[in-house]
Amino acid sequence: MNPVARAVIGSLGVLCLASPALGAEPKSTVSTEAEPAGKKGGAGKKGGGAAKRECYDFADLPADSKFHIGDSVNAKHSVIALKEFHVDKKQPSGADQQFAQVTNTKIADGTAPELRMYLINAQVTPQAPVKKVRLNFAENLGGLLSNLEVNGEKHVVDGGLLQANGKVIGKSGAGRAAIVVNMTSTAEGTGFNRGTLELHATQGKIETFSIGGLQLFIDNVCMTK
Numbered sequence: 001m002n003p004v005a006r007a008v009i010g011s012l013g014v015l016c017l018a019s020p021a022l023g024a025e026p027k028s029t030v031s032t033e034a035e036p037a038g039k040k041g042g043a044g045k046k047g048g049g050a051a052k053r054e055c056y057d058f059a060d061l062p063a064d065s066k067f068h069i070g071d072s073v074n075a076k077h078s079v080i081a082l083k084e085f086h087v088d089k090k091q092p093s094g095a096d097q098q099f100a101q102v103t104n105t106k107i108a109d110g111t112a113p114e115l116r117m118y119l120i121n122a123q124v125t126p127q128a129p130v131k132k133v134r135l136n137f138a139e140n141l142g143g144l145l146s147n148l149e150v151n152g153e154k155h156v157v158d159g160g161l162l163q164a165n166g167k168v169i170g171k172s173g174a175g176r177a178a179i180v181v182n183m184t185s186t187a188e189g190t191g192f193n194r195g196t197l198e199l200h201a202t203q204g205k206i207e208t209f210s211i212g213g214l215q216l217f218i219d220n221v222c223m224t225k
């Protein structure tokens with residue numbers, strides 16, 4: 001675990017919010033897998049230097065678990081800290097009801113459960129800095145306002161996460177990352193736009209990243225060292 005993650009845990013002291021079973025590393029919850037074949041030519045190799053992708057799918061958290069600003073979640077390969085959402089760069093939302101909740105749904109096109117966020121940010125600190133991040137998201141058309149952060153550089157994204165596609169963000173001392181957003185389906189009858197968000201380090205590595213929204217679902221948070 002890197003010092004940043006340790007500091008987060010130490011300062012919050014709520015590593016295992018849900019149950020002691022969180023430490024049991026249920027197999028269904030996390031996975032470590034090789035990058036898809038063709039990317040590095042090393043799929044399936046173990047310990048041979050091939051890039052490993054580690055994913056978290058929220059399956060070890062009890063349904064309906066609710067988290068608020070200041071809480072943190074042990075996500076096996078990372079720590080997820082719940083942080084204040086900003087409506088613009090200098091203005092926190094200040095809402096009373098901001099929360100994140102484990103819901104038994106798959107609105108983000110992942111596997112139930114997933115994490116629903118309402119006016120809150122999930123800041124992910126990988127155990128060790130990573131080169132690439134990929135996650136599923138679904139954003140509610142009723143309020144297309146999002147926050148993104150890489151290595152401490154925060155951005156407010158208005159009009160849907162697709163607006164951030166192609167941007168490069170991140171404090172240069174730690175590293176910067178290019179944002180790649182692919183929309184996989186539109187709101188057609190559901191009220192949600194769905195897609196994947198990727199971060200590709202262009203300089204240094206990704207030490208922290210955040211995503212949040214007015215009403216945003218995320219799942220399958222995958223990271224490649």
Ligand SMILES: [Ca+2]
Binds near residue numbers: 059112114
């Ligand atoms: Ca899931």
